[in-house]
Structure formats: C-alpha cells, structure tokens
Amino acid sequence: xxxxxxxxxxxxxxxxxxxxxxxxxxxxxxxxxxxxxxxxxxxxxxxxxxxxxxxxxxxxxxxxxxxxxxxxxxxxxxxxxxxxxxxxxxxxxxxxxxxxxxxxxxxxxxxxxxxxxxxxxxxxxxxxxxxxxxxxxxxxxxxxxxxxxxxxxxxxxxxxxxxxxxxxxxxxxxxxxxxxxxxxxxxxxxxxxxxxxxxxxxxxxxxxxxxxxxxxxxxxxxxxxxxxxxxxxxxxxxxxxxxxxxxxxxxxxxxxxxxxxxxxxxxxxxxxxxxxxxxxxxxxxxxxxxxxxxxxxxxxxxxxxxxxxxxxxxxxxxxxxxxxxxxxxxxxxxxxxxxxxxxxxxxxxxxxxxxxxxxxxxxxxxxxxxxxxxxxxxxxxxxxxxxxxxxxxxxxxxxxxxxxxxxxxxxxxxxxxxxx
Amino acid sequence: xxxxxxxxxxxxxxxxxxxxxxxxxxxxxxxxxxxxxxxxxxxxxxxxxxxxxxxxxxxxxxxxxxxxxxxxxxxxxxxxxxxxxxxxxxxxxxxxxxxxxxxxxxxxxxxxxxxxxxxxxxxxxxxxxxxxxxxxxxxxxxxxxxxxxxxxxxxxxxxxxxxxxxxxxxxxxxxxxxxxxxxxxxxxxxxxxxxxxxxxxxxxxxxxxxxxxxxxxxxxxxxxxxxxxxxxxxxxxxxxxxxxxxxxxxxxxxxxxxxxxxxxxxxxxxxxxxxxxxxxxxxxxxxxxxxxxxxxxxxxxxxxxxxxxxxxxxxxxxxx
Numbered sequence: 001x002x003x004x005x006x007x008x009x010x011x012x013x014x015x016x017x018x019x020x021x022x023x024x025x026x027x028x029x030x031x032x033x034x035x036x037x038x039x040x041x042x043x044x045x046x047x048x049x050x051x052x053x054x055x056x057x058x059x060x061x062x063x064x065x066x067x068x069x070x071x072x073x074x075x076x077x078x079x080x081x082x083x084x085x086x087x088x089x090x091x092x093x094x095x096x097x098x099x100x101x102x103x104x105x106x107x108x109x110x111x112x113x114x115x116x117x118x119x120x121x122x123x124x125x126x127x128x129x130x131x132x133x134x135x136x137x138x139x140x141x142x143x144x145x146x147x148x149x150x151x152x153x154x155x156x157x158x159x160x161x162x163x164x165x166x167x168x169x170x171x172x173x174x175x176x177x178x179x180x181x182x183x184x185x186x187x188x189x190x191x192x193x194x195x196x197x198x199x200x201x202x203x204x205x206x207x208x209x210x211x212x213x214x215x216x217x218x219x220x221x222x223x224x225x226x227x228x229x230x231x232x233x234x235x236x237x238x239x240x241x242x243x244x245x246x247x248x249x250x251x252x253x254x255x256x257x258x259x260x261x262x263x264x265x266x267x268x269x270x271x272x273x274x275x276x277x278x279x280x281x282x283x284x285x286x287x288x289x290x291x292x293x294x295x296x297x298x299x300x301x302x303x304x305x306x307x308x309x310x311x312x313x314x315x316x317x318x319x320x321x322x323x324x325x326x327x328x329x330x331x332x333x334x335x336x337x338x339x340x341x342x343x344x345x346x347x348x349x350x351x352x353x354x355x356x357x358x359x360x361x362x363x364x365x366x367x368x369x370x371x372x373x374x375x376x377x378x379x380x381x382x383x384x385x386x387x388x389x390x391x392x393x394x395x396x397x398x399x400x401x402x403x404x405x406x407x408x409x410x411x412x413x414x415x416x417x418x419x420x
Numbered sequence: 421x422x423x424x425x426x427x428x429x430x431x432x433x434x435x436x437x438x439x440x441x442x443x444x445x446x447x448x449x450x451x452x453x454x455x456x457x458x459x460x461x462x463x464x465x466x467x468x469x470x471x472x473x474x475x476x477x478x479x480x481x482x483x484x485x486x487x488x489x490x491x492x493x494x495x496x497x498x499x500x501x502x503x504x505x506x507x508x509x510x511x512x513x514x515x516x517x518x519x520x521x522x523x524x525x526x527x528x529x530x531x532x533x534x535x536x537x538x539x540x541x542x543x544x545x546x547x548x549x550x551x552x553x554x555x556x557x558x559x560x561x562x563x564x565x566x567x568x569x570x571x572x573x574x575x576x577x578x579x580x581x582x583x584x585x586x587x588x589x590x591x592x593x594x595x596x597x598x599x600x601x602x603x604x605x606x607x608x609x610x611x612x613x614x615x616x617x618x619x620x621x622x623x624x625x626x627x628x629x630x631x632x633x634x635x636x637x638x639x640x641x642x643x644x645x646x647x648x649x650x651x652x653x654x655x656x657x658x659x660x661x662x663x664x665x666x667x668x669x670x671x672x673x674x675x676x677x678x679x680x681x682x683x684x685x686x687x688x689x690x691x692x693x694x695x696x697x698x699x700x701x702x703x704x705x706x707x708x709x710x711x712x713x714x715x716x717x718x719x720x721x722x723x724x725x726x727x728x729x730x731x732x733x734x735x736x737x738x739x740x
Contacts, residue, residue: 258510262573265476265506266529267498419478 023337055083059102059110061095062086066118068164073111082156084111090149099140103216108145108360109153112138114161117209121168126208136212136270137161143215144383146358150213157211165207215388232296233382234355237375239292240321241350244342245353247281247325252335255420264419266393274414278322285318305385309395313381316402320374325410330416349373374405429454429581429613430475435484437680438472441597444470445481447638452581452615457607459628459645460617461693461730468617469509472585475615476506488581502530507581509586511566515559519550519569522558530577544572547605549598562728564595571599573605582606583615588623611628619727635734645726652724652732655698658706660718663688672712678704689717698722 062069077084085107086093093101098110112136125132139157141150235315254260263273293310296302304310328345332338350356352366353375359367370376381398384390430452437445442651444467453456462468477493478498491500510686513522523541527533532540545551548568553561556568567587574582584603588596604627606612618624624631625645632642641648661669666688673682673693678701681694695701698721709716722728 254514257514258508258512259514260507261478261510262506262512262526263529264495265501265504265508267501267531268529269496369583378736 004182005419026419055081056109056149056153057083057085057107059085059088059091059093059098059107061110061112063092063095064115065113066116068118068121069113071164072113072157072160075164076111076156079156079160093137099214099216102140102142105142105360107339108142108358109150110140111153111157112140114138117175120164120208124170132208134208134210136210138212138214140214140216143387143389144358145360149361154211154213161209161211162207165209167200169207190206199417204389230303232293233298233379233386236289236292236296237317237378238346238350238355239318239381240288241324241346241375243281243285243288243321244325244340244346245329246276246284247322247340248329248332248338248342249279249335251326252338253278255418258420260419270414270417274326274410274417275325278410281322282318285321287313289314289318302386306391307387309385309390309392310382312392312394312399313378313385313402316382316399316406317374317378319406320378320402320409323406323413324374325412327409327416330413330418350375351375374402377401377405421436427454428452429489430615431487432471432475433472433486435471435481435486437467437474437481438580443637444618445474447484448634448637448639450632450639453630454580454613455607456610456629457603457614457616457627459624459631460615460634461619461621461624461631461726462617462634463734466634468634469585470637471634472583472615472617476504476583477501482559499533502577503580505577505582507571507574507582507584507587509589511563511570513566513569516557518555518557519545519561519572520554522569523554523573526573527576532577540576540578547575548572549663555653560683562592562595562596563590564592567591567595568598568602571602578602578610579612581613581615585617586619587616587617588620590608590627600627621730625726626711629650633730633733641729642735648729649724649726651730654696654701655694655724656693656728657693657698657702657718658685658690658718658720658722659693659705659709660690662715662717665714666691670711672708672714674703677699692722719735 023132060076061100062073073084073086076082088097089100095112098112101107102110114137117137120132120135132252137157139150139154251260292300293304297304317400324345325342328342329338332341350373352370353359353373354362354370355375359370359376362370377398381395381402384394384398388394428451429522429720432448432450435445435448446467448467448471460468460472473479475486475493477486477497480494488500488503488646489503491497491503493504495501514525517525520541523544524537527537527540541554542551545554548571550561550568550572552567553565558566567590571584571587574584587599587603591599603614603616607614614627615705616624616627628645630642630644631648632639633648634640643651659669670682673679673691678697679693679695683692683694684690685692693701693705702719702721706716706719
C-alpha cells in the first residue's frame, strides 16, 4: 500500500511538472466544445429562419417570370430554414448575377425563374389541355455543395411550384369551363357552384414548369459528385495535418536521446537540421495524399480532374502540414504538450476550415475565421479541381496562399527550434 | 603572444554564464595546452556541464569568450567547431540505426564523405573495438558498447581537441579500461588534446596532466594531480577510540608538535589527525596514547589523493 502510494505521488508530481501538458489536456475538450458548437450551431438548432445566421440564403432572379414566381418565392421565404435573397445593393438580381454569385462561392445555390412563366400559365392551349413546351426553373448549384444542403431547397421548390402552379391552372381551367357550361344559370346558382369549385392546388397531370439543376458559368463539371467524392478532399486534408503529431514525437525523441545536443556542438546551423526534419515527413505526406486519392479513385471512382493542378495543391498542402509540425514542436515545452497541442490545432482548424462540414452552413463570423486556416484554402483548391473541373489557373491563388502559410510556419519553426 | 603561438589550444577568458538569477559559471579563466589531457572535476551543480557546453560551442556565455587556437568559439563558428570532437555524457546516438549508420551520419555532419568517410568509420570502429558489431542496431549494444560508440562518433573527423564529458558513467570495468586505453593512445600517439570531466578520482589521477577543480561556478584549484596532492601535506591518521575518552584524546594529541590538527572522523568512535608526515607522526601519537593510558582500537593512515584535495577545496566529497 505504501509503495503504491509512493508511486501514485510520484506520478502526480511528474504530472504537475508539466503544467503545459495539463493545460492542453484540459483545454482540448473545451476547445472542441466551443469551436464545434459555434461552427455547427446551425445544424442542431430548430427553427432556423430568415434573419438568423443558420437559414440557407438563396439568391433568386425573378426577372420577367411574373406574379407566379413572386408567389413561389414568397412561400419559399416563409419556409423554415430558407431565406430568399431577391436584391443586391438595392437592385433586383438578374439570372446572370445569381449564377455569378454561386460561381464565386458567395452562395452554395441559387434559383432563376424563366421569363414568361406567368404568361405561359394563361396560354389557352394549356387550358384546353394541349401539350406545350414546358419552362424550366434553374437551380444553380455549386458542385462542391453537399446534397444535404441542396436537397431541401429543391424539394421545397418542387412542392411550392406544384402547389402554386397547380392552383393557378385549376383556377383558370375551372373558370373557363364554368363560363362555358353555366352561362345560362341564375346568378344565385352560379355563385353557389363557383364556391363549391375552389381548386385544391393539386393540379392533375404534368405541369408545364419543371426544375433543372445547373452548374454556374465557368464550372466545367456536368456530373455532380456524390457524397464520398465531396468528402475525399476534406479527409485527405485533415489526415495530412496529423503529420504534425508524428513530427513532434520524432523531434522530442531526438532531444531526449541527447543526439540533438551533440548536433548543437557540430558545425551546422539550425536551418539544415530543421529542413532535414521537414523533407522526410514531406515525402510521407505526399505518399499519404497519393494513397488517399488512389483509394478514392479505384474504390469510389473519384474523377481526379486535371492532375497537374491536384499535384500543385498537394505539394503546397504537404509543405504547410510539415511546416505546422515544426512550428508546433518549437512552441511546445514538452512532448505531451506538443502532441496535445497538435491534436487541438489540427482538429479545430480542420473544423473551421470546412473539413467536417461545409463552411457555408457556418455562421458568417465562423466562415471569416475559417479563411485564416490553411485547411480552408486546401479544400477550396481541391474542390476547384476535383469538383468544379478547373485547371492550374483555377488553383494558383489557393496554392500561393498555402505557400505563404508554409513559409510562416517554417520561419516560426526555425526561429523557435531548440536543441534541448 | 597569441594562444596558438604559446601552445594553448583552448582558452576560456572571464567566462560567465547565468540562468536567470543563478550564476552557473562565474568568471572562469583557464587554458588547455596543446597535447595535454586536462581534467575538469566538480560535484553536480558546480557549473562543470555548463562550462563544458560553452567550451564545445553549444551556446555562448553571458560574458567572456572562448577561443580554439586563434578562432573565437561560438555556436555559429563552424571552423572552430570542426577542430573539436565532443563526446557528451548522454549516449547521443540513434538507437534504431546500426553503429555504422550512426557513424556515417555524424561523419557527414562534420563534412566527411565518400571514401574518406568509409575509411574513418572503419578506423574508429576498430579503435573502439566494435568492428564486428558495426552492423547491429545501436539499441542492442550493452551500456559499455554504446559508450564506446559514443566515443567513436566524436573521433570521426580527427579533431585536435576532444572533449569527453563523463565518458565512463555506468560502464562495466572492461569497457572502462577500453576507454582509458583509447584516451591514452589518442593523446600519446596522435597528439590529440583532451578535456576530460569525471567523478572518478582514479581516472583523473591516471589520465590527466593537469586538473581544474570547479565549485560554485569558480575554478578553486588548477595544477597537476601530483602538485595538488603535495600541496595538502603529509596525510591523515584515522584512529578508533572509546567515545567516552574523545575529549581527553583530542586534548593530548593536539599538544603534539608533529600533529597539525585533530578533528572528528567519519563516526563518533574515530578521530582524524592531520600531520605534515603521517608516518612520522604515528609514533608520537601511539606514545602519547600509551602515556595517557588511552585505548586505541584501530589505526589507519590515509595517504593524500585527489579526493583529499577535492575535500580540502570544496568541503565536499566529489560524489556529494
């Protein structure tokens, strides 16, 4: 018993000797709780509505579609979780403006009503039951958007269209038939008949209006990716950053062995030692990325798009991840603290960067914070190639930003590098 | 006259190093002559490791400077560092790499390559007697073998100055003797200047031409082991007595002309009698005890050695 107590006291003393490690241990769950709650608040809160940060904002162009489109938009706007944006800077949105907003990534999805929608529903041929060429309401979707986001909007749009257009057609058809068959009846009887003929909004047969999914201009992909394909980039990015924990363990192990101290007496500076630490882990990262995408390609049919662009993003991403590892190793005062810190930093920046859920469903403030994470830029770069079908021209900005992150991390790593 | 011209290879001048409020090295000045084996003795916390680290170019002192030949030593002075081989107290090796892989790595760090590197690796493995185990992982070596490989890594680039920091700690007698032989051969046959820190007096007495004793960050004595021992005088007679007669014995012996001082021994049943010549004083001591009818249970003559020197200058045993 006494021996057990002695060991227990010793362990407590050792724990207390590493307050930084303890801080990390206690802070990790707190950080996760705070960051994930803030980032994902919209997913779990009921009654997300217009004006709240969690409602899905959808730019909409009504143009010359007329009164029917206005009614559809009004009903969608009243739907829980949707907020229809009709204007920008005081100007009604045009079809081109909506498509551009989606292409720019400002909104994940937009709606464009066709000109002449209301007029079509008044066409006598339709009232006579003749076939006419249907009009299409375009749902402009960013291919990188998940089905969980677009699905509810498309479902709501179809249902509201069915209701509004069906009612409109029912009213118009009934009025025409009524005029034809009840023309000779007394006024009182006509009124009673008319009251009993209110349409229920469930039009019969095919509507002359359909919805169509489209990608915004400049986006090459016609095929929309499935869920796994969308997630391949995210999970690859997150996995790559976990190299930081391995690097920290390696550096602290070398310090413990005394080899680092011996190197301090050798005629070499810090930079070669730090760079020699970076290179093997950089190669490991690249191999990791190749394995991830190979599995995604072979097992799940991921279309890799323009491979040189994937290579550019991957090369920059791997540099950032290894740079982050060396920087964290420099900042940490112990191995426990370092690996704990790495887990916190990687998971929180991954969450903020949109690895686990798309950033557009996060509150605006969290989206802005996400912009200062390398993960956000890496995912954006991968999605530009894998999902949006872009080439080198589409990823140069992301690659440059990632290189800046890598440079900053590496400079911190060299500056803070300690031999013992 | 410059250090190089007067045969001094390593010179520390007014070196001070502080860790916050703690002064670990306090105004140390010493010179290590070309071709000598220089011992640095000091208890734990005396500032020995800090001084060795500064003299190895690991970090800069808070004040003062160190030169190797005519070159000032600093963490960035690569030319000066190339002249030094460092064998740290830790087994500073990569356990997962073989002995040869470790040596190739450290050889490259010191600028060796190609055929020259291969030759040097084989040569130092031969020197430390590990040629047949060179391809085994260093982690599988015994403690003594790891120490020898540690030494080999410091010899690869044929340094003019070899700094050995407690190279025999935790080593079996066979490996210890092997290391002694290596040090003596390097110094004698190749003229390598050696700075050697140790806790073991017999090592310092056997190997070192001169020793410095450092305590509380200061050099408190510096000379050849013989000169330091001779400076102590004749030695100590340790006698076992009846504790009830302690005061009477002390009084009787203190009156003798051949006795310099009488003090407590390691326990209450003994006394230490310091004398200019212990052997001559022993006769006077025994006669005085007989005359006073005092009982002598045991007698030991402690010949002075470096341990005594250390005790004299620091008030502590080297292993305290």
